[in-house]
Amino acid sequence: MALRNGPEEFGLVTRLIHWGTMLLVIGMLALGNRIADMQPGLANLWLYGLHKTLGFGVLTLVTLRIVWHVASPPPPPIGPRNAGFWAARVAHWGFYVLLFAIPLTGWAGSSATGIDVMIADRWTVPPLVEASEAAEAFWFGLHGILTKVLFGLIVLHMLAALKREMEGDGTLTRMIRGRV
Ligand code: HEM
Ligand code: HEM
Known part of the structure:
Protein backbone atom coordinates (compact mmCIF):
# COMPACT_ATOMS: atom_id res chain seq x y z
CA MET A 1 0.00 0.00 0.00
CA ALA A 2 1.67 3.23 -1.19
CA LEU A 3 2.25 5.90 1.44
CA ARG A 4 2.97 8.61 -1.13
CA ASN A 5 0.54 10.10 -3.64
CA GLY A 6 0.91 9.10 -7.30
CA PRO A 7 0.01 11.10 -10.44
CA GLU A 8 -3.51 9.55 -10.35
CA GLU A 9 -3.64 8.04 -6.83
CA PHE A 10 -4.08 9.21 -3.22
CA GLY A 11 -1.46 7.59 -0.93
CA LEU A 12 -2.25 6.30 2.56
CA VAL A 13 -0.87 9.37 4.36
CA THR A 14 -3.13 11.80 2.46
CA ARG A 15 -6.17 9.56 2.97
CA LEU A 16 -5.56 9.18 6.70
CA ILE A 17 -5.11 12.95 7.07
CA HIS A 18 -8.26 13.61 5.00
CA TRP A 19 -10.59 11.32 6.93
CA GLY A 20 -8.97 12.09 10.31
CA THR A 21 -9.42 15.83 9.70
CA MET A 22 -13.02 15.22 8.66
CA LEU A 23 -13.85 13.43 11.93
CA LEU A 24 -12.06 16.02 14.04
CA VAL A 25 -13.64 19.00 12.24
CA ILE A 26 -17.19 17.64 12.39
CA GLY A 27 -16.72 16.92 16.11
CA MET A 28 -15.36 20.46 16.59
CA LEU A 29 -18.32 22.07 14.83
CA ALA A 30 -20.67 20.21 17.17
CA LEU A 31 -18.59 20.96 20.29
CA GLY A 32 -18.17 24.65 19.31
CA ASN A 33 -21.92 25.11 18.94
CA ARG A 34 -22.45 23.40 22.27
CA ILE A 35 -20.05 25.66 24.20
CA ALA A 36 -21.25 28.83 22.47
CA ASP A 37 -24.68 28.15 24.00
CA MET A 38 -23.29 27.67 27.52
CA GLN A 39 -22.69 30.00 30.40
CA PRO A 40 -18.99 29.37 31.20
CA GLY A 41 -18.53 28.02 34.73
CA LEU A 42 -16.38 25.64 36.77
CA ALA A 43 -18.45 22.61 35.71
CA ASN A 44 -18.05 23.11 31.95
CA LEU A 45 -14.68 24.84 31.69
CA TRP A 46 -13.07 21.55 30.63
CA LEU A 47 -15.22 21.55 27.46
CA TYR A 48 -13.71 24.92 26.49
CA GLY A 49 -10.25 23.48 27.15
CA LEU A 50 -11.06 20.41 25.05
CA HIS A 51 -12.32 22.59 22.17
CA LYS A 52 -9.15 24.70 22.23
CA THR A 53 -6.84 21.69 22.45
CA LEU A 54 -8.56 19.88 19.56
CA GLY A 55 -8.54 23.17 17.60
CA PHE A 56 -4.75 23.24 17.89
CA GLY A 57 -4.84 19.62 16.69
CA VAL A 58 -6.66 20.76 13.52
CA LEU A 59 -4.06 23.51 13.02
CA THR A 60 -1.27 20.93 13.34
CA LEU A 61 -2.99 18.49 10.93
CA VAL A 62 -3.56 21.11 8.24
CA THR A 63 0.08 22.26 8.52
CA LEU A 64 1.25 18.63 8.23
CA ARG A 65 -1.04 18.19 5.24
CA ILE A 66 0.50 21.14 3.41
CA VAL A 67 4.06 20.02 4.20
CA TRP A 68 3.17 16.51 3.01
CA HIS A 69 1.55 17.81 -0.18
CA VAL A 70 4.64 19.84 -1.03
CA ALA A 71 6.74 16.66 -0.55
CA SER A 72 4.19 14.41 -2.31
CA PRO A 73 1.71 16.36 -4.50
CA PRO A 74 -1.86 14.96 -4.56
CA PRO A 75 -3.45 14.00 -7.90
CA PRO A 76 -5.71 16.59 -9.60
CA LEU A 99 -8.77 25.38 8.47
CA PHE A 100 -6.11 28.00 9.25
CA ALA A 101 -8.40 30.98 9.72
CA ILE A 102 -10.87 29.25 12.07
CA PRO A 103 -8.36 28.07 14.72
CA LEU A 104 -6.49 31.40 14.48
CA THR A 105 -9.67 33.47 15.04
CA GLY A 106 -10.63 31.14 17.94
CA TRP A 107 -7.15 31.64 19.40
CA ALA A 108 -7.40 35.44 18.93
CA GLY A 109 -10.87 35.57 20.55
CA SER A 110 -9.68 33.45 23.47
CA SER A 111 -6.60 35.67 23.91
CA ALA A 112 -8.88 38.72 23.98
CA THR A 113 -10.68 37.34 27.06
CA GLY A 114 -7.44 37.84 29.00
CA ILE A 115 -7.44 34.20 30.18
CA ASP A 116 -4.36 32.09 29.35
CA VAL A 117 -4.90 29.95 26.23
CA MET A 118 -3.62 26.46 27.00
CA ILE A 119 -3.10 23.21 25.13
CA ALA A 120 -4.12 20.11 27.11
CA ASP A 121 -4.20 22.20 30.32
CA ARG A 122 -0.43 22.12 30.23
CA TRP A 123 1.20 24.37 27.68
CA THR A 124 0.33 28.06 27.52
CA VAL A 125 0.45 29.58 24.03
CA PRO A 126 1.23 33.29 23.60
CA PRO A 127 -1.77 35.66 23.23
CA LEU A 128 -2.42 36.76 19.63
CA VAL A 129 -4.17 40.03 20.56
CA GLU A 130 -4.48 42.33 23.58
CA ALA A 131 -7.36 41.64 25.98
CA SER A 132 -10.47 43.76 25.35
CA GLU A 133 -14.21 43.17 25.11
CA ALA A 134 -14.35 44.70 21.62
CA ALA A 135 -11.61 42.39 20.33
CA GLU A 136 -13.28 39.39 21.98
CA ALA A 137 -16.62 40.15 20.27
CA PHE A 138 -14.91 40.78 16.92
CA TRP A 139 -12.74 37.63 16.83
CA PHE A 140 -15.40 35.28 18.21
CA GLY A 141 -17.92 36.84 15.78
CA LEU A 142 -15.58 36.12 12.88
CA HIS A 143 -14.84 32.63 14.28
CA GLY A 144 -18.59 31.89 14.30
CA ILE A 145 -19.17 33.21 10.74
CA LEU A 146 -16.23 31.26 9.30
CA THR A 147 -17.45 28.03 10.94
CA LYS A 148 -20.79 28.49 9.15
CA VAL A 149 -19.00 29.00 5.83
CA LEU A 150 -16.99 25.83 6.57
CA PHE A 151 -20.16 23.88 7.32
CA GLY A 152 -21.69 25.00 4.00
CA LEU A 153 -18.54 24.05 2.11
CA ILE A 154 -18.46 20.59 3.73
CA VAL A 155 -22.07 19.95 2.68
CA LEU A 156 -21.38 21.05 -0.93
CA HIS A 157 -18.11 19.06 -1.04
CA MET A 158 -19.80 15.93 0.28
CA LEU A 159 -22.74 16.22 -2.14
CA ALA A 160 -20.36 16.81 -5.07
CA ALA A 161 -18.30 13.73 -4.08
CA LEU A 162 -21.42 11.56 -3.78
CA LYS A 163 -22.87 12.86 -7.08
CA ARG A 164 -19.64 12.16 -8.96
CA GLU A 165 -19.39 8.72 -7.41
CA MET A 166 -22.97 7.93 -8.47
CA GLU A 167 -22.13 9.08 -11.99
CA GLY A 168 -19.39 6.46 -11.84
CA ASP A 169 -16.15 8.47 -12.14
CA GLY A 170 -14.64 6.87 -9.00
CA THR A 171 -13.95 10.16 -7.13
CA LEU A 172 -15.01 8.83 -3.72
CA THR A 173 -13.52 5.36 -4.27
CA ARG A 174 -10.17 7.03 -4.94
CA MET A 175 -10.27 8.94 -1.62
CA ILE A 176 -11.20 5.69 0.19
CA ARG A 177 -8.85 3.10 -1.29
CA GLY A 178 -6.34 5.28 -3.14
CA ARG A 179 -7.14 4.39 -6.74
CA VAL A 180 -10.25 4.14 -8.92
C1 HEM B 1 -11.04 23.92 13.15
C2 HEM B 1 -11.07 24.27 14.40
C3 HEM B 1 -12.28 24.85 15.07
C4 HEM B 1 -13.62 24.71 14.77
C5 HEM B 1 -14.25 23.89 13.63
C6 HEM B 1 -14.35 25.50 15.73
C7 HEM B 1 -15.73 25.62 15.76
C8 HEM B 1 -16.43 26.44 16.61
C9 HEM B 1 -17.86 26.71 16.54
C10 HEM B 1 -18.82 26.11 15.50
C11 HEM B 1 -18.17 27.55 17.53
C12 HEM B 1 -19.55 28.17 17.84
C13 HEM B 1 -19.60 29.51 17.14
C14 HEM B 1 -20.87 30.29 17.35
O1 HEM B 1 -21.95 29.75 17.13
O2 HEM B 1 -20.77 31.47 17.75
C15 HEM B 1 -16.95 27.82 18.28
C16 HEM B 1 -16.88 28.60 19.42
C17 HEM B 1 -15.72 28.77 20.15
N1 HEM B 1 -14.44 28.43 19.77
FE1 HEM B 1 -13.96 27.29 18.18
N2 HEM B 1 -13.46 26.09 16.61
C18 HEM B 1 -12.18 25.72 16.24
C19 HEM B 1 -11.00 26.09 16.84
C20 HEM B 1 -10.90 26.85 18.00
C21 HEM B 1 -9.68 27.22 18.67
C22 HEM B 1 -8.26 26.81 18.21
C23 HEM B 1 -10.02 27.93 19.77
C24 HEM B 1 -9.15 28.58 20.84
C25 HEM B 1 -7.86 28.41 21.01
C26 HEM B 1 -11.46 28.03 19.78
C27 HEM B 1 -12.20 28.68 20.77
C28 HEM B 1 -13.58 28.81 20.77
C29 HEM B 1 -14.31 29.42 21.86
C30 HEM B 1 -13.75 29.92 23.19
C31 HEM B 1 -15.67 29.41 21.47
C32 HEM B 1 -16.87 29.94 22.25
C33 HEM B 1 -17.08 31.36 21.83
C34 HEM B 1 -18.26 31.99 22.52
O3 HEM B 1 -18.46 31.70 23.71
O4 HEM B 1 -18.96 32.76 21.84
N3 HEM B 1 -11.97 27.37 18.69
N4 HEM B 1 -15.91 27.14 17.68
C1 HEM C 1 -14.33 18.47 7.35
C2 HEM C 1 -14.62 17.82 6.31
C3 HEM C 1 -13.77 17.76 5.05
C4 HEM C 1 -12.68 18.49 4.66
C5 HEM C 1 -12.00 19.64 5.41
C6 HEM C 1 -12.26 17.97 3.37
C7 HEM C 1 -11.19 18.48 2.63
C8 HEM C 1 -10.76 17.98 1.43
C9 HEM C 1 -9.64 18.47 0.65
C10 HEM C 1 -8.77 19.66 1.06
C11 HEM C 1 -9.51 17.70 -0.44
C12 HEM C 1 -8.46 17.81 -1.56
C13 HEM C 1 -7.41 16.77 -1.40
C14 HEM C 1 -6.48 17.12 -0.29
O1 HEM C 1 -5.89 18.22 -0.29
O2 HEM C 1 -6.29 16.27 0.63
C15 HEM C 1 -10.55 16.71 -0.38
C16 HEM C 1 -10.76 15.73 -1.31
C17 HEM C 1 -11.82 14.84 -1.28
N1 HEM C 1 -12.82 14.75 -0.30
FE1 HEM C 1 -12.97 15.84 1.34
N2 HEM C 1 -13.10 16.95 3.02
C18 HEM C 1 -14.03 16.78 4.02
C19 HEM C 1 -15.06 15.88 4.07
C20 HEM C 1 -15.37 15.01 3.07
C21 HEM C 1 -16.54 14.13 3.04
C22 HEM C 1 -17.63 14.08 4.12
C23 HEM C 1 -16.48 13.43 1.87
C24 HEM C 1 -17.41 12.42 1.26
C25 HEM C 1 -18.35 11.77 1.83
C26 HEM C 1 -15.25 13.84 1.19
C27 HEM C 1 -14.82 13.33 -0.01
C28 HEM C 1 -13.69 13.74 -0.67
C29 HEM C 1 -13.25 13.17 -1.94
C30 HEM C 1 -13.94 12.07 -2.70
C31 HEM C 1 -12.08 13.86 -2.31
C32 HEM C 1 -11.23 13.64 -3.57
C33 HEM C 1 -11.62 14.68 -4.58
C34 HEM C 1 -10.83 14.51 -5.87
O3 HEM C 1 -10.40 13.41 -6.20
O4 HEM C 1 -10.65 15.54 -6.51
N3 HEM C 1 -14.62 14.79 1.94
N4 HEM C 1 -11.31 16.91 0.75
Whole structure:
Protein backbone atom coordinates (compact mmCIF):
# COMPACT_ATOMS: atom_id res chain seq x y z
CA MET A 1 0.00 0.00 0.00
CA ALA A 2 1.67 3.23 -1.19
CA LEU A 3 2.25 5.90 1.44
CA ARG A 4 2.97 8.61 -1.13
CA ASN A 5 0.54 10.10 -3.64
CA GLY A 6 0.91 9.10 -7.30
CA PRO A 7 0.01 11.10 -10.44
CA GLU A 8 -3.51 9.55 -10.35
CA GLU A 9 -3.64 8.04 -6.83
CA PHE A 10 -4.08 9.21 -3.22
CA GLY A 11 -1.46 7.59 -0.93
CA LEU A 12 -2.25 6.30 2.56
CA VAL A 13 -0.87 9.37 4.36
CA THR A 14 -3.13 11.80 2.46
CA ARG A 15 -6.17 9.56 2.97
CA LEU A 16 -5.56 9.18 6.70
CA ILE A 17 -5.11 12.95 7.07
CA HIS A 18 -8.26 13.61 5.00
CA TRP A 19 -10.59 11.32 6.93
CA GLY A 20 -8.97 12.09 10.31
CA THR A 21 -9.42 15.83 9.70
CA MET A 22 -13.02 15.22 8.66
CA LEU A 23 -13.85 13.43 11.93
CA LEU A 24 -12.06 16.02 14.04
CA VAL A 25 -13.64 19.00 12.24
CA ILE A 26 -17.19 17.64 12.39
CA GLY A 27 -16.72 16.92 16.11
CA MET A 28 -15.36 20.46 16.59
CA LEU A 29 -18.32 22.07 14.83
CA ALA A 30 -20.67 20.21 17.17
CA LEU A 31 -18.59 20.96 20.29
CA GLY A 32 -18.17 24.65 19.31
CA ASN A 33 -21.92 25.11 18.94
CA ARG A 34 -22.45 23.40 22.27
CA ILE A 35 -20.05 25.66 24.20
CA ALA A 36 -21.25 28.83 22.47
CA ASP A 37 -24.68 28.15 24.00
CA MET A 38 -23.29 27.67 27.52
CA GLN A 39 -22.69 30.00 30.40
CA PRO A 40 -18.99 29.37 31.20
CA GLY A 41 -18.53 28.02 34.73
CA LEU A 42 -16.38 25.64 36.77
CA ALA A 43 -18.45 22.61 35.71
CA ASN A 44 -18.05 23.11 31.95
CA LEU A 45 -14.68 24.84 31.69
CA TRP A 46 -13.07 21.55 30.63
CA LEU A 47 -15.22 21.55 27.46
CA TYR A 48 -13.71 24.92 26.49
CA GLY A 49 -10.25 23.48 27.15
CA LEU A 50 -11.06 20.41 25.05
CA HIS A 51 -12.32 22.59 22.17
CA LYS A 52 -9.15 24.70 22.23
CA THR A 53 -6.84 21.69 22.45
CA LEU A 54 -8.56 19.88 19.56
CA GLY A 55 -8.54 23.17 17.60
CA PHE A 56 -4.75 23.24 17.89
CA GLY A 57 -4.84 19.62 16.69
CA VAL A 58 -6.66 20.76 13.52
CA LEU A 59 -4.06 23.51 13.02
CA THR A 60 -1.27 20.93 13.34
CA LEU A 61 -2.99 18.49 10.93
CA VAL A 62 -3.56 21.11 8.24
CA THR A 63 0.08 22.26 8.52
CA LEU A 64 1.25 18.63 8.23
CA ARG A 65 -1.04 18.19 5.24
CA ILE A 66 0.50 21.14 3.41
CA VAL A 67 4.06 20.02 4.20
CA TRP A 68 3.17 16.51 3.01
CA HIS A 69 1.55 17.81 -0.18
CA VAL A 70 4.64 19.84 -1.03
CA ALA A 71 6.74 16.66 -0.55
CA SER A 72 4.19 14.41 -2.31
CA PRO A 73 1.71 16.36 -4.50
CA PRO A 74 -1.86 14.96 -4.56
CA PRO A 75 -3.45 14.00 -7.90
CA PRO A 76 -5.71 16.59 -9.60
CA PRO A 77 -9.51 16.04 -9.57
CA ILE A 78 -10.65 13.34 -12.03
CA GLY A 79 -11.96 14.38 -15.46
CA PRO A 80 -11.63 17.21 -17.97
CA ARG A 81 -10.73 20.76 -16.91
CA ASN A 82 -14.33 21.96 -16.95
CA ALA A 83 -16.28 24.08 -14.44
CA GLY A 84 -16.61 21.08 -12.06
CA PHE A 85 -12.83 20.60 -12.03
CA TRP A 86 -12.20 24.24 -11.11
CA ALA A 87 -15.04 24.23 -8.56
CA ALA A 88 -13.34 21.26 -6.83
CA ARG A 89 -10.00 23.11 -6.87
CA VAL A 90 -11.52 26.26 -5.35
CA ALA A 91 -13.33 24.21 -2.68
CA HIS A 92 -10.11 22.40 -1.71
CA TRP A 93 -8.23 25.73 -1.44
CA GLY A 94 -11.17 27.13 0.53
CA PHE A 95 -10.78 24.28 3.04
CA TYR A 96 -7.10 25.05 3.53
CA VAL A 97 -7.77 28.76 4.11
CA LEU A 98 -10.66 28.06 6.54
CA LEU A 99 -8.77 25.38 8.47
CA PHE A 100 -6.11 28.00 9.25
CA ALA A 101 -8.40 30.98 9.72
CA ILE A 102 -10.87 29.25 12.07
CA PRO A 103 -8.36 28.07 14.72
CA LEU A 104 -6.49 31.40 14.48
CA THR A 105 -9.67 33.47 15.04
CA GLY A 106 -10.63 31.14 17.94
CA TRP A 107 -7.15 31.64 19.40
CA ALA A 108 -7.40 35.44 18.93
CA GLY A 109 -10.87 35.57 20.55
CA SER A 110 -9.68 33.45 23.47
CA SER A 111 -6.60 35.67 23.91
CA ALA A 112 -8.88 38.72 23.98
CA THR A 113 -10.68 37.34 27.06
CA GLY A 114 -7.44 37.84 29.00
CA ILE A 115 -7.44 34.20 30.18
CA ASP A 116 -4.36 32.09 29.35
CA VAL A 117 -4.90 29.95 26.23
CA MET A 118 -3.62 26.46 27.00
CA ILE A 119 -3.10 23.21 25.13
CA ALA A 120 -4.12 20.11 27.11
CA ASP A 121 -4.20 22.20 30.32
CA ARG A 122 -0.43 22.12 30.23
CA TRP A 123 1.20 24.37 27.68
CA THR A 124 0.33 28.06 27.52
CA VAL A 125 0.45 29.58 24.03
CA PRO A 126 1.23 33.29 23.60
CA PRO A 127 -1.77 35.66 23.23
CA LEU A 128 -2.42 36.76 19.63
CA VAL A 129 -4.17 40.03 20.56
CA GLU A 130 -4.48 42.33 23.58
CA ALA A 131 -7.36 41.64 25.98
CA SER A 132 -10.47 43.76 25.35
CA GLU A 133 -14.21 43.17 25.11
CA ALA A 134 -14.35 44.70 21.62
CA ALA A 135 -11.61 42.39 20.33
CA GLU A 136 -13.28 39.39 21.98
CA ALA A 137 -16.62 40.15 20.27
CA PHE A 138 -14.91 40.78 16.92
CA TRP A 139 -12.74 37.63 16.83
CA PHE A 140 -15.40 35.28 18.21
CA GLY A 141 -17.92 36.84 15.78
CA LEU A 142 -15.58 36.12 12.88
CA HIS A 143 -14.84 32.63 14.28
CA GLY A 144 -18.59 31.89 14.30
CA ILE A 145 -19.17 33.21 10.74
CA LEU A 146 -16.23 31.26 9.30
CA THR A 147 -17.45 28.03 10.94
CA LYS A 148 -20.79 28.49 9.15
CA VAL A 149 -19.00 29.00 5.83
CA LEU A 150 -16.99 25.83 6.57
CA PHE A 151 -20.16 23.88 7.32
CA GLY A 152 -21.69 25.00 4.00
CA LEU A 153 -18.54 24.05 2.11
CA ILE A 154 -18.46 20.59 3.73
CA VAL A 155 -22.07 19.95 2.68
CA LEU A 156 -21.38 21.05 -0.93
CA HIS A 157 -18.11 19.06 -1.04
CA MET A 158 -19.80 15.93 0.28
CA LEU A 159 -22.74 16.22 -2.14
CA ALA A 160 -20.36 16.81 -5.07
CA ALA A 161 -18.30 13.73 -4.08
CA LEU A 162 -21.42 11.56 -3.78
CA LYS A 163 -22.87 12.86 -7.08
CA ARG A 164 -19.64 12.16 -8.96
CA GLU A 165 -19.39 8.72 -7.41
CA MET A 166 -22.97 7.93 -8.47
CA GLU A 167 -22.13 9.08 -11.99
CA GLY A 168 -19.39 6.46 -11.84
CA ASP A 169 -16.15 8.47 -12.14
CA GLY A 170 -14.64 6.87 -9.00
CA THR A 171 -13.95 10.16 -7.13
CA LEU A 172 -15.01 8.83 -3.72
CA THR A 173 -13.52 5.36 -4.27
CA ARG A 174 -10.17 7.03 -4.94
CA MET A 175 -10.27 8.94 -1.62
CA ILE A 176 -11.20 5.69 0.19
CA ARG A 177 -8.85 3.10 -1.29
CA GLY A 178 -6.34 5.28 -3.14
CA ARG A 179 -7.14 4.39 -6.74
CA VAL A 180 -10.25 4.14 -8.92
C1 HEM B 1 -11.04 23.92 13.15
C2 HEM B 1 -11.07 24.27 14.40
C3 HEM B 1 -12.28 24.85 15.07
C4 HEM B 1 -13.62 24.71 14.77
C5 HEM B 1 -14.25 23.89 13.63
C6 HEM B 1 -14.35 25.50 15.73
C7 HEM B 1 -15.73 25.62 15.76
C8 HEM B 1 -16.43 26.44 16.61
C9 HEM B 1 -17.86 26.71 16.54
C10 HEM B 1 -18.82 26.11 15.50
C11 HEM B 1 -18.17 27.55 17.53
C12 HEM B 1 -19.55 28.17 17.84
C13 HEM B 1 -19.60 29.51 17.14
C14 HEM B 1 -20.87 30.29 17.35
O1 HEM B 1 -21.95 29.75 17.13
O2 HEM B 1 -20.77 31.47 17.75
C15 HEM B 1 -16.95 27.82 18.28
C16 HEM B 1 -16.88 28.60 19.42
C17 HEM B 1 -15.72 28.77 20.15
N1 HEM B 1 -14.44 28.43 19.77
FE1 HEM B 1 -13.96 27.29 18.18
N2 HEM B 1 -13.46 26.09 16.61
C18 HEM B 1 -12.18 25.72 16.24
C19 HEM B 1 -11.00 26.09 16.84
C20 HEM B 1 -10.90 26.85 18.00
C21 HEM B 1 -9.68 27.22 18.67
C22 HEM B 1 -8.26 26.81 18.21
C23 HEM B 1 -10.02 27.93 19.77
C24 HEM B 1 -9.15 28.58 20.84
C25 HEM B 1 -7.86 28.41 21.01
C26 HEM B 1 -11.46 28.03 19.78
C27 HEM B 1 -12.20 28.68 20.77
C28 HEM B 1 -13.58 28.81 20.77
C29 HEM B 1 -14.31 29.42 21.86
C30 HEM B 1 -13.75 29.92 23.19
C31 HEM B 1 -15.67 29.41 21.47
C32 HEM B 1 -16.87 29.94 22.25
C33 HEM B 1 -17.08 31.36 21.83
C34 HEM B 1 -18.26 31.99 22.52
O3 HEM B 1 -18.46 31.70 23.71
O4 HEM B 1 -18.96 32.76 21.84
N3 HEM B 1 -11.97 27.37 18.69
N4 HEM B 1 -15.91 27.14 17.68
C1 HEM C 1 -14.33 18.47 7.35
C2 HEM C 1 -14.62 17.82 6.31
C3 HEM C 1 -13.77 17.76 5.05
C4 HEM C 1 -12.68 18.49 4.66
C5 HEM C 1 -12.00 19.64 5.41
C6 HEM C 1 -12.26 17.97 3.37
C7 HEM C 1 -11.19 18.48 2.63
C8 HEM C 1 -10.76 17.98 1.43
C9 HEM C 1 -9.64 18.47 0.65
C10 HEM C 1 -8.77 19.66 1.06
C11 HEM C 1 -9.51 17.70 -0.44
C12 HEM C 1 -8.46 17.81 -1.56
C13 HEM C 1 -7.41 16.77 -1.40
C14 HEM C 1 -6.48 17.12 -0.29
O1 HEM C 1 -5.89 18.22 -0.29
O2 HEM C 1 -6.29 16.27 0.63
C15 HEM C 1 -10.55 16.71 -0.38
C16 HEM C 1 -10.76 15.73 -1.31
C17 HEM C 1 -11.82 14.84 -1.28
N1 HEM C 1 -12.82 14.75 -0.30
FE1 HEM C 1 -12.97 15.84 1.34
N2 HEM C 1 -13.10 16.95 3.02
C18 HEM C 1 -14.03 16.78 4.02
C19 HEM C 1 -15.06 15.88 4.07
C20 HEM C 1 -15.37 15.01 3.07
C21 HEM C 1 -16.54 14.13 3.04
C22 HEM C 1 -17.63 14.08 4.12
C23 HEM C 1 -16.48 13.43 1.87
C24 HEM C 1 -17.41 12.42 1.26
C25 HEM C 1 -18.35 11.77 1.83
C26 HEM C 1 -15.25 13.84 1.19
C27 HEM C 1 -14.82 13.33 -0.01
C28 HEM C 1 -13.69 13.74 -0.67
C29 HEM C 1 -13.25 13.17 -1.94
C30 HEM C 1 -13.94 12.07 -2.70
C31 HEM C 1 -12.08 13.86 -2.31
C32 HEM C 1 -11.23 13.64 -3.57
C33 HEM C 1 -11.62 14.68 -4.58
C34 HEM C 1 -10.83 14.51 -5.87
O3 HEM C 1 -10.40 13.41 -6.20
O4 HEM C 1 -10.65 15.54 -6.51
N3 HEM C 1 -14.62 14.79 1.94
N4 HEM C 1 -11.31 16.91 0.75
